[in-house]
Amino acid sequence: MDKMPYAEPYKIKMVEAIKSTSKEERIEAIKQAGYNLFNLRSEDVLVDLITDSGTGAMSDKQWSAMMLGDEAYAGSRSFFKMKDTIKSILGFDFVLPTHQGRAAENVLFSALVKEGDIVPGNSHFDTTKGHIEFRKATCIDCTIDEAFDPTLIHPFKGNANIEKLEETIKKYKNNIPFVIMTVTCNNGGGQPVSLKNLKAVRAVCDKYDLPLFFDSARFAENAYFIKKREEGYADKTIKEIVAEMFVLADGMTMSSKKDAIVNIGGFIAMRSEDLYKKCSVFNIMFEGYLTYGGMAGRDMAALAQGLDENTEFPYLDARISQVEYLGKRLKEEGIPVMEPFGGHAIYIDALRFLPHIPQVHFPAQVLGIELYIEAGVRGVEIGTVLADRDPVTREERPPKTELLRLAIPRRVYTNNHMEVIVWGLKKVWERRKELKGLELDYEAPIMRHFTATFKRK
Ligand SMILES: Cc1ncc(COP(=O)(O)O)c(C=O)c1O
CATH class of the missing domain: 3.90.1150.10 (Aspartate Aminotransferase, domain 1)
Structure with a gap:
């Protein structure tokens, strides 16, 4: 009773009418x-x-960032603002903008997935699965069994079953281009993955020399649950937890329409320059030039601001x-x-x-x-x-x-x-x-x- 009730840390400046129907x-x-x-x-x-997805309300700072958007075809200032924010929050050096999350998947998978491949992970989202199956490859869901009982209370129902993951890797080793972890799992009920589990997945990937990617649409919400539920993280900031999560990944796909609170946008971020070059070919073909990839400059500016606010x-x-x-x-x-x-x-x-x-x-x-x-x-x-x-x-x-x-x-x-x-x-x-x-x-x-x-x- 003594606890102060929570209130939104903002007030409403603009409203949109909605219609009632019979x-x-x-x-x-x-x-x-x-x-x-x-x-x-x-x-x-x-x-x-x-x-x-794409339905959030942008802040005054995001709207004002839009006014400062640079619409240059190549070398846009807004791209560099976005790239710098991604580097500072998520730690990746190479960034390709895309028009949304599935486009990031399309570009990355064009570079990495071929017919007959197996992609292990946790509760692959439907567009992820769609883009993998479209390439005649297969997803293997290694999510823990607890995730499938909607009544069972478990703090991290997005976790991968590490034994199942390792068995899958052993069985299909030569056909696995990478492992993908979805944080949080949309299809699995918006459930998070613990840092302990992400670290264990990383260790398995290291053992078998496999890259690890995060499908990161709701990475900040995942970090929030780590702070709230995982031992040792209560006093860390969201940005510190995010950094600890992403240091484990070789790259990420992002639908910015969720945790970057923009109406449209996405990106791929990665550590490897070689992979960046491979993906660049597909990005130019499917999305647009390397510094806009299907996004307006103003949207990249709003995205950068949104990433910062939402962490x-x-x-x-x-x-x-x-x-x-x-x-x-x-x-x-x-x-x-x-x-x-x-x-x-x-x-x-x-x-x-x-x-x-x-x-x-x-x-x-x-x-x-x-x-x-x-x-x-x-x-x-x-x-x-x-x-x-x-x-x-x-x-x-x-x-x-x-x-x-x-x-x-x-x-x-x-x-x-x-x-x-x-x-x-x-x-x-x-x-x-x-x-x-x-x-x-x-x-x-x-x-x-x-x-x-x-x-x-
Ligand atoms: C976990 C996850 N990954 C990828 C996507 C695809 O993103 P987009 O809708 O921006 O194409 C979504 C969209 O809902 C998602 O929830």
Whole structure:
């Protein structure tokens, strides 16, 4: 009781109106959208939790940095500002800007991944997996088993199982271009990786002479959890923890739309000049010249400022406390949520919410549709639709967890918005037994979740 309540370490200077719709309008809108939440117009959404990617609110300092952006095609001042910030916070000498995270993956994997390769890691994100499988290579998920039980409390559910990782490396040694660790794991419920685990992964990579890359979209949130949960880090700053994490990596891919709080942007950073040269060829081909790679100068300027702001504790504390607030409120109301709560999102466990709907009829997608209809809240399915079919057999491959992700944009919503989400889910919970599954109407051959359409059963 004596503890001062947390408050956001900022005040709001500009607001954007959002529109309310009636339940009837939402029933029609989602039908027109083919029961795919991606196909909705954002105007028809009240609280948009489809992603925390590119949806954050920039600070006054970021906006003013944009005004100072240098739009030179080559040698932009803003590129060097970004490069220097990356060097000082993450420690890498070589940087290639890209238009977003998957573009960084495309460029890096063009240089490193070939047909038949095996890429071990922890809960590879869908674009990572997509770009690896597109090259007829395979991801092997070495995440610890505890990660797949949504009720089990474990401080670092993003950790790799070191024995499994080593076995995989021994088995496929000659076909492994690198190991990739995702910090935090988006697909795994926004769960972090401990520094102890990252160090152990590094040791295995050293033993087998393999490079280690971090998929770093939410690296600052990962560092926050290390500070909060791992012994010996409570008194370190976020920037000190980040430095200790990244000294272990040979390079990183980054979707700056998350932990650098920009609306668009990404980059690859690395230590090796040789790799930089290899990647440069693909960067120029796919993204743009080496000092802009698909980004406007002003966006690189905002990115540099965002990286600095988002590696400060008070900001991260307020952000993650808001996510936790939503999780606790849902739990209080008896809604089955994945625990521990993620850094950027709360994940609703569709297997416990709708146990009567088999995974091949997409219960998490059903839940997302019903939450939208009830309250105008848009989440996203992280389940069988996202998992895609097996690329070889074309069979469905339902994942171990079936989740509705409610990703909270950074610095955008208040806790009153969180209450609307709680209210909506309670309403769906009350009528959960009446809900039926879905069937696919259309699906693309890869990354189908973005464009698939469905029929109600
Ligand atoms: C862990 C992770 N890696 C990579 C990406 C891809 O980034 P982008 O959406 O910027 O292409 C994402 C996006 O959500 C992500 O969460």
